[in-house]
Each structure stands twice: as C-alpha cells, then as structure tokens.
Amino acid sequence: MKIGVIGGGAWGTALASVAARDGEPVLLWAREPDVVEAINAGHENPLFLPGIALPASIRATGELSLSAACDALLVVVPTQFVRAILAETPVGSAPLVLCAKGMEAGTRLLVSEVAHQVRPEAAIAVLSGPTFAHEVAAGQPTAVTLACADEAIGQQLADRLASPTFRPYASNDVIGAEIGGAVKNVLAIACGVVEGAGLGQNARAALIARGFAEMTRFGLARGARAETLAGLSGLGDLVLTCSSTSSRNFSLGVGLGQGHAARDLLADRRTVAEGAFTAPVLREAAMEARVDMPVTEAVCALLDGADVRDVVEALLARPLTREHR
C-alpha cells in the first residue's frame, strides 16, 4: 500500500516518517518549496520538525497531482484548509485518513463531514490520539485511535501504519474520534491559562475533569460513543495536551494567562494552534445542540480580549450544580 501524505507540517512529516519506517516509499506533499527541497536533499524538515532525521524513502513534492499514484492518502493540513486541498487532490479510489483536529469555520462541520462533502465516493478514516509529532518522529512509543466505518479498510490501514513503537487501535466511531481531538485543543488553551495565571495544580486537574465532562456532553449530543471519548483520541489526548508546553494550544493559553493579547500571540505564527480557530465554532455548535460548555465559552471570551481575572471570576461564580447531569 503506497502511502501519500498531504501536508508537510510537523504532523504530516512525522506520519510520513512512520509510514516510511521499513524503507517503504512515501510521497509527501508540502506547500512550501523550501520544505520540499530540504526533505529531498537533506532528509530533514527544518521549518516544521527541525533536528529529526527522516527516512530516505520519503519523497517530497509540491505537485498534488502525484497523489493519484497512492493507495491511501493521509490528509494532514490544518482543518481550515482541508476543504480546498481535498478539492484539488486527485483521490481516485484511495481511502482518506484524516489527521487534522478541529471544526470548520462557517459550516461547523467536523473534518470527516467536510471530506464527505468534497469526496463523497472516498472511504474515510480518522487517525487521532495523544501524539506530539517530535516524539512520534523520534520513534518514541505512541498509541492512536484509527477509526473507520468500513472496519476491513480500517484494519488494513492500521496494519500498514503499525510498528513496534506506533500502535493504532481500531474503532468504527469516526465522529467520536474526531470530537475528542477537536475539543481537547480548546480545553488545552484553558489549561494553559491556568498555568500562565498561576492558578495552581488543583485548578488544572479540575479543569481537565470538568473539560472532559464538557467534551462528553457535546460528543454524546453529536452521536459519539462514550467509550471513544474516554479513549486515546479523547481523554488520552486531553491529558497530554493539557499538561505540556510542547503543546501549541497549551502554550497559547499560557500567554493568555500571563495577560498577553490573543492577536499578538497569534500574529506571525507559522505553526497552527487549532484550538483558537475551533473555539468559536465549537461555541456555536454547542449552542445549536443546546449543550452547556462553560470552559469553551471562557476560552472564547479570552480570545476575544476579555480580562483573565474577570473570566476566571465569572467561571467560579456559576451556580453550584450536580457533578453528573
């Protein structure tokens, strides 16, 4: 199965490295000519994944048309670009493995729903879980959820991508796998705020638990299964992203918690903090589904420029309620 990877950021590069581990040829489409050049000439992606040696069997290209020769395509561009890239990519009969974590602005769709609109004929899988790209590319042990409604295709993809240090766990809950990854990025911003504002470790643990309750309420309303939300792509990724400055979303939150303005923190970023784009979309989707998401609302307020102390005060002043509703 020849794998093509669409997107040469940190995660696309790390996944290309996973797929190329035994000398298998992998095609990697990158938008930046510098990235294409550096991968082909020096087997490194100094822009997005510096300091990691890549397998020589990865061939980078700037030509999307070459993906027509692939048997499966890993789609790893940030969420807001998935629709445009998929429209341009020749897909043929290749299954699409969606690896971005977020919701599309305007439509409020999950990435699989966008892919289904643009490529209704393609089999769709979602790969998601606690996966910092630099650790995966360095061969450190990692486990992910690989969800596909067609379980035979899902198993083929899992077998192809698995290695002694990369363990895909099969699932058929595509929506559930996506909701965990989309929501945890917003919650990671909130946990970063707790860190940046010096609110303490009790507050962070409370936020992870109440954030998980929020993720679960929203997920169940959108048709996710509870066990998927409690698995690698939900709780697993939430715990990872809420506890490390390696996370771009958590780091963005640290800056907000220290009182910096979101627009300054987001200006001129080359790398993506998906939670900043997903938060307002998630707030709208939650209102539409009549799901209470106070942490998400607080993150939206901070991204809109509200004062940290006011937002924290308002969260803590909410009426006391039952832990389980």
Ligand SMILES: NC(=O)C1=CN([C@@H]2O[C@H](COP(=O)(O)OP(=O)(O)OC[C@H]3O[C@@H](n4cnc5c(N)ncnc54)[C@H](O)[C@@H]3O)[C@@H](O)[C@H]2O)C=CC1
């Ligand atoms: N970095 C990580 O550790 C992980 C990232 N992800 C997800 O993977 C997705 C991609 O993130 P990263 O690879 O980390 O990106 P990155 O932050 O390393 O790089 C930014 C990417 O955005 C692309 N880009 C910028 N403008 C674009 C445009 N107009 N059209 C198409 N692409 C454009 C760049 O070419 C580059 O590939 C995100 O949804 C992220 O949440 C998922 C798991 C782990």
Ligand SMILES: O=C(CO)COP(=O)(O)O
């Ligand atoms: O999704 C990730 C880890 O699973 C990466 O998190 P960040 O995008 O916050 O860096």
